[in-house]
Amino acid sequence: MGLDSQQLVNAEGVSLTVEQALANLQQTDDPGLRYYAAWWLGRFRVTQPEAIDTLVSALDDETDRAPDGGYPLRRNAARALGKLGERRVVPALMRCLDCSDYYVRESAAQALGQLADPQAIPALRALLAGGVAAAVPTPGKPHLVQPYNAVLEALGSLNATEAVEDIAPFLNHEVAQVQNAAARAMYQLTGETAYCDHLLQRLQAPNLQLRRSAMMDLGAIGYLPAAQPIATTLAENSLKLIALQGILESHLQHIGFPASGLSTEAKQVLSLMDDLL
Amino acid sequence: MAGKGLADISTLVQAIETADSKAAIVVAVRNLAAANDPAAISTLINVLGYNNPGAAVAAVDGLVSLGSIAVPALLEELDGYNYGARAWAIRALALIGDPRALPVLLDTALGDFALSVRRAAAKGIGTINWSQLPEDQVAQAQAQVMEVLQQTTTDPEWVVRYAAVAGLHALVLKAVDSSFGAVISQHLQQVISHDRSLTVQARAQMALNALSGDLG
Incomplete structure (x- = not known):
């Protein structure tokens, strides 16, 4: 289905055209309009060359600065580029991994994972330098020195088997979400289901955030045996449905749906989803 | 009790x-x-x-x-x-599934701002307990539900479209008007060939299988 004009509307009901979004991103007087335009181009999958070029330029923006010195526009531009599927932006995103702004590095790592270009692997691995010993909190900030979750997940998505030895120690990092990200990547890189068992156990964690993150990880890697435990964990149905969608679609692609028809497993996941509506 | x-x-x-x-x-x-x-x-x-x-x-x-x-x-x-x-x-x-909630569920399925609310409503209008409604009102109410659910299968959010398909599946099993089967089958076919979500397509396929008597 193409772009439906009815859908090109933001939460306040303000609609943009592609031309307006590009013009908003190219001007520099109103940082709010630029920030929104960058998000909008990603959300509505505007892949025309001018959109890509303008977003790449925004990765070097110096005008939109947060009080803490961060680069809000760069963050949004990197996220948008991750959604647009153009691999020619990979070198520009790799340079963002050296940005002083943690959130730019995080968005760039996520985008590189989505773009599935293995040339990003060495630059991503570099952020794991020093291993778990170096992976400590940034003083005065609510995050670690590097966006480890995003880096580990990207390496898993990129099938970076050469990084297994860098990743494995993070299974024992003191932050539970980092352990989850490492388990997710290790499963993708080795196919060992023991790593998924770690995530399945997390579905019973007393902390809701941990259950949510384990659910999303299991959905993202499409681990079919997790469908039932996800359906019964204590969390919002909206998130369970998204995780089950991830599991179902991996399975459907694996069996070759629609040509294949539905398997017994697919019907079971659909029944679980029906009960969560 | x-x-x-x-x-x-x-x-x-x-x-x-x-x-x-x-x-x-x-x-x-x-x-x-x-x-x-x-x-x-x-x-x-x-x-x-x-x-x-x-x-x-x-x-x-x-x-x-x-x-x-x-x-x-x-x-x-x-x-x-x-x-x-x-x-x-x-x-x-x-x-x-009490029919007294039907008017509010119909409005909600079509127009609520929150997608989780549209989702619940779409499923709910398909699974109303029709026996609680006076018999002479059932056909008209079901026709209204079918129309709203068909419209809801074009919602921008996949999970709402999914709920609409599940609702149509439930509705057709209880429909008093025997022409619903053909109309809903045709609509499900369209969902299977046009919906951009694999999950929604799969749900429509499951409904269609049930309608064709292929319960296996």
Whole structure:
């Protein structure tokens, strides 16, 4: 289905055209309009060359600065580029991994994972330098020195088997979400289901955030045996449905749906989803 | 069926009010829900607004197991809810399936701002207990439901379209007008070939299989 004009509307009901979004991103007087335009181009999958070029330029923006010195526009531009599927932006995103702004590095790592270009692997691995010993909190900030979750997940998505030895120690990092990200990547890189068992156990964690993150990880890697435990964990149905969608679609692609028809497993996941509506 | 009596209910309600953690609230709400007593209805409805998913699930379970008797209170307070609470209340109404909730569920499926609310409503209008409606009103109400569900299969959110397909599946099994089968089959075919979500396509395929008598 193409772009439906009815859908090109933001939460306040303000609609943009592609031309307006590009013009908003190219001007520099109103940082709010630029920030929104960058998000909008990603959300509505505007892949025309001018959109890509303008977003790449925004990765070097110096005008939109947060009080803490961060680069809000760069963050949004990197996220948008991750959604647009153009691999020619990979070198520009790799340079963002050296940005002083943690959130730019995080968005760039996520985008590189989505773009599935293995040339990003060495630059991503570099952020794991020093291993778990170096992976400590940034003083005065609510995050670690590097966006480890995003880096580990990207390496898993990129099938970076050469990084297994860098990743494995993070299974024992003191932050539970980092352990989850490492388990997710290790499963993708080795196919060992023991790593998924770690995530399945997390579905019973007393902390809701941990259950949510384990659910999303299991959905993202499409681990079919997790469908039932996800359906019964204590969390919002909206998130369970998204995780089950991830599991179902991996399975459907694996069996070759629609040509294949539905398997017994697919019907079971659909029944679980029906009960969560 | 017999409740535990008012004295017990007020003790159970008090346990919710004095619970000192989110987990303790969940346990207290479960206990109140398990009493299955109409005197618990207003407290269970209040719990929907606590922003505590575990407690809300327990409260919805309790309201659903009380069934139709909880419907007037749920409908009455619907407008005063925040979005979170409204979503849970619509979910309760959708699961109870009382036709008195049909007008509000129809409006909600088409027009609510929150996608989780549209999702619950779309499923709910397909699973109304038609036997609770006077027989001469069923055909017209079902026609209205079918029209709204067909429209809802074009919602921008995949999960709402999914719920609409599940709703159509449930509706066709209870349809009094035998022409619904052909209309819904044709609509499901369209969903399978045009919907951009693989999950929605799969749900439509499952409904279509059931309609063609292929239950395996």
